[in-house]
Amino acid sequence: MNEQTALQIPLPDHAAASPAPGKMPARRTPPPPEHGTGAQIIDAARPLIDALAGLPLDERVSTLNALRVLLHEQSPFRDEPVDLVLWEKADTVEGNSYNPNAVAPRQMDLLKHSITADGFTQPIVAWRPGDASTADELAAPAEETAAPIEVVDGFHRHLIGKHDSTVAERVHGYLPITIINTDREALEDRQAATIRHNAARGVHTIEGLSEMVLQLMRERKNFAWFEKNLGMQPDEVTRLAQVSGLAAAFADAEFSEAWEADTDPFTTSTEQS
Known part of the structure; x- marks a missing residue:
């Protein structure tokens, strides 16, 4: 009896016919567990994960979001927003009207180059109207909710992801979002969070x-x-x-603490003779 049968995880009929996933970029990720229940879970999950490749893009993204939420619910870090990053359609995400942070054109160009060259390395911090606390609610596409997702931090990243054609095409019209304050509905809470994010950034010496x-x-x-x-x-x-x-x-130069003259600088040549 193999691990998959022992754990009774069903395998969809179309999984065997799913195309092989493309070659993934090399990343220095820790290896999965090789023994014990953890290894059994991973082995049993691989066929289901492979089956995702056969889904249409939007369905694949929504399924991945739902899976991330399920994993987040079991995570010892579930109280940290960064533990759950979801991909939401860009047109369902809107900037707020209270962010005082402004970026000069030169810095905006640099941010665009950073995202183009390095990819999205930070999610956009956002707030979803309503108390989305269950896996189904958190993973539901934003177009099914009453109001759009509101940016708390990452307004300029969200603009580039929306309006730069190269970036938007690469991320298939989606944006990486992490949700904060699902239990705090007041506007002042979001305003305070925005200011804290802006102020907490360091400066280059x-x-x-x-x-x-x-x-x-x-x-x-x-x-x-x-x-x-x-x-x-x-x-x-x-x-x-x-x-x-x-x-x-001058790093290796040695200097005396006081300057001493061999002669009195105020004497004349006649006096010296």
Whole structure:
């Protein structure tokens, strides 16, 4: 008797005919358990997971969302919003009207380049109207709810995911969402959460940036590379390189604590003779 039979997990008839999933990008993920009940669960689940490849896109996404919710309900980290990231259709997600954070065009271009080059590495923090607390409610498509999902943090990420054609096509018109405060309906709660997210972000120190810039210049990165990848203008790169460059130039120099002259600087040549 194999593990699948022992756990009595049914296998859909069309699973055997499902196309093989495409090659996944290499990721440094921890290996699954090799022994015990955990290994049995994973072995039994593999055929069902493979069957997802045969579903139409929208049905596959909604099924994956429902599965993520079921896993989240059993997670020891279920009180942390980041433990559950769902993909929602972009046109069901709307920005809020109270976010005071503004992004300059240059930073917006850099954010767009970041998402294009690195992908979505952070979900959009959002609030879903109503008390969505069950697996069925959380996984239900937003178009089935009374009101759209409201962005709490990630307004500019949400704009790029919606309106940049390259990104929107890559994510099939969906956005990664993590839901917070499902039990707090007041507007001031969401406003406070938005301000906290904005204020909690750190800032780059001049010393740290200058060290990084100097190292990149040693690797022969030119001004065009800095502007495209870091959003830095040539004069900014030059100033930052000078900060570290001057410090590095004198790093090993020794200086006395006091300056002593061999002669009195106020004596004349006649007096010295």
